[in-house]
Amino acid sequence: MAADNSLDRESVLEALHEVIDPELGYNIVDLGLIYELEVEAGVIKITMTMTTPGCPAQDYIMSGVYERSTGLPGVSDVQINLVWLPAWSPRLMSPAAKAHLGIED
């Protein structure tokens, strides 16, 4: 499949805003769960984490990331790498996510 010109890092991140952590009730991008995201020739490579190791929703969140990413035009493959280091911390949240959850800087 030929790479779609509109497919870039920003468009993928925008799409991933629709995937939420069900427990915290906020999107995984603003929660800081996406550590790295590369787009190259239609292949999306995502390095991400969870708020806690062994999160019960882990498989569903990863599946959600995969489903949302493959739904984008021009995507030929999605590779997700789940990592635990560096450990996720509330410090990684965006100001909007912190405000939503009542977390002070």
Place this chain on the structure above:
Amino acid sequence: MAVLSTRLSRWSLPMFACALVNLLAAQGLILAGITWPAQPVSAPGTLAAVHLLAIGWLLLLMLGALFQFVPVITSRPLVSQSMAFAALIALEIGLLGMVGGFFGIGAGSAPLAMALPAGGAAVFLGVMIACWNIGVPLLRARPLSLPGRMVLCGLAFLLLTVTLGLSFALALTAPAPERYLAPLLGGVGDHALAGLGGWFTLTAMGVSYKLLPMFMLAPEDRGIAGDAVHILATVGFALAVGAGLARLWSAAEPLAVAEFTGYAAITLAVIIYLWDIVRIYRTRKRTVIEAHNRTAVAAFGFLGLGAALAIGSLVAGRLGAGAPVIVFLIVFGWLGGLGLTQLYKIIPFLTWLQRYGSSLGRGAVPRVQDLVRERRSYPWFALYFLAVLLGAASVLSGHAAGFRPCVALVTVATFGIAIEYLRAWRAHYAQLRHIEAAAPPLRPNQRG
């Protein structure tokens, strides 16, 4: 990418449903006046209610939670989902037999009384299956985190508790081995301490060390305080129960010292644990916390109250007389209270995973919090904890007649909380929100 279902416990929700039915059945026996304090502690009705609470309510609740929780802390699946179902069936059938057996002994019916050891054997089998299902992933995940170590030690106490229980059932009903097992019947208090303390309390402490920081975004590493709680509680319960049982056959002074040392270690563990729980609440990142964490504060208060009353009774040499009220506070206030409050999170969470988990990334899905309306739950939890407190106070102040009306209020509150669970499970509030969001906004001259 296919969704891996290893992290979703298929039988936890049915176990919680059975547990709630058993809780309401036990409350029904108390309301019927066939248990303590209207009847003696050793009355068949009391024993039936106690086992409906300990096995039917708390054990099923804890196992249902562990079947979901152990894969979380070990990152390993259970041995099998079918084993969880087998454990549920064995425990429910066994419990039914035990309850029938207690009433059979009371009625002088030898055939019905034999249902007690038969039921006890089924409960023993169910516990063995559950321990295997939970213990294998725990052992494979070594070195374990603090919660995992506490759960593993808790399982050892569970095995001890059911072994003692089965021995009691045989001593009560089987004629031949009675003379060998008869002295054990004096160890009912140790059986209760192993179950309510070594198994339920130690495990609840371990689970809370994972869930509270996880849901409130507080530091998970409990440092030396967590290790102290684990070691003191494990050694304390082991000493108190072990020495207490040994004293049934020997009056040696060192055994009394060991038993007292055990109680002292348990007290210290509870004090450090409650201090550490306060620390978790104070260092949380989420300033606004959810209903299950707010209401759990009352359960921790009941642990402190129950422990203080136990120490006071022990020092005053009245532990035997105070034991029923202490057990009531621990079963309904601490363990039952913690269970009911945490189910208010666990049931919506499991419901979300089952209903909406596979839709994530394919369209809009509700949040877990959309499955509940917290403000509706607060009055029920407040009534529950207040009624438990008043029930204990009525007995302590010598007004035992006030106990049953308090339990009636506890039952009403339990019904109210159970209905909120049911609404979460049926996604009642999520659908209401969907309908409200889809409805056109009212104009100023329209009536709502």
